[in-house]
Amino acid sequence: MSIVVRSLxxxxxDIVCxxxxxxxMAPGAPVRQDVIATELGISKIPLREALGRLEQDGLLSSYPNRxxxxxxxxxxEADEIFALRLKLEPGAVVDGARWAQPSDQAAARLALAALEKDQGADGGDHVTQNRLFHLSLIKPCGPITYQLLSRLHILSERYVRRHLEPKGREERARREHREILEAWLGADxxxxxxxxASHIEGTMIDLRSELAG
Structure with a gap:
């Protein structure tokens, strides 16, 4: 059994992401490299490498001398991210349902159960679990599709957090997720x-009004 050793x-x-x-780390906040390096007990070399990747992933922006x-x-940005999800994700999830093996179906059930457990727990991170649930439906498509949509979901996660702030949104999401999983498991x-598509579009429409102006 091989052991994967992850670089610093x-x-x-992972930590900064x-x-x-x-x-x-709030939207618009400066990244204080000295503070992060001290907190993590690392040099600035691995930190700079990590920050460069986070900029490539669309989570950070860099400015000369700043x-x-x-x-x-x-x-x-929300419109662009969710419009891309609307174009790509329904087809990928349909293919995932078409090619899913029993192990994939079990993983999707577990992902939804973890999401619902965190929704009902104090301090649970149900938004990250939301991403993992959606990706579990895509995973049977293959690694390239999974990697592309994983990156898109990381970009969308901060917006999903914003979307779920108003009261009642989580219950709506819970109902929609159950309906999605039922159709996916039944290959309907x-x-x-x-x-x-309705689930993604509904979030996009809500965000337009929340972020306008």
Missing amino acids: SDQTY RQILTGV GYIVRPLSAD LPRLEKVL
């Missing part, structure tokens, strides 16, 4: 494509 840069990437996605800032949320492909 990879570990730093999570701080951005969860809002610990360093990095966390990319602000914007209505235009026309229904699956329709309900998933």
Whole structure:
């Protein structure tokens, strides 16, 4: 059995990425490299490598003589991200349902159960679980499709957090996720494509009004 040893840069990437996605590092905030390096007990070399990757992934922006800032949320960016999801994800999820093996179906059930458990728990990170649930439906498509949509979901995660802030949104999402999983497990492909597209489009429409102005 092989043991995967992750580099210090990879570990730093994961930590800073999570701080951005969860809002610990707020949109528009400067990235204080000295503070992060001290907190993590690392040199600036792996930190700079991690920050460069996060900029490539669309979570940070860099400016000459100013360093990095966390990319602000914007209505235009949300529209672009969710429009891409609307174009790509329903077809990928349909293919995932078509090719899913029993192990894939079990993983999708577990992903939804983990999401619903975190929705009902204090301190649970149900937004990250939301991403993992959606990706579990895509995974049977293959690694390239999975990697492309994983990156898109990471970009969308901060917007999903914003979307779920108003009261009642989580219950709506819960109902829609159950309907999506039911259609996916049953390989009801026309229904699956329709309900998933409606789910994504509904979030996009809500975000337009929340982020306008």
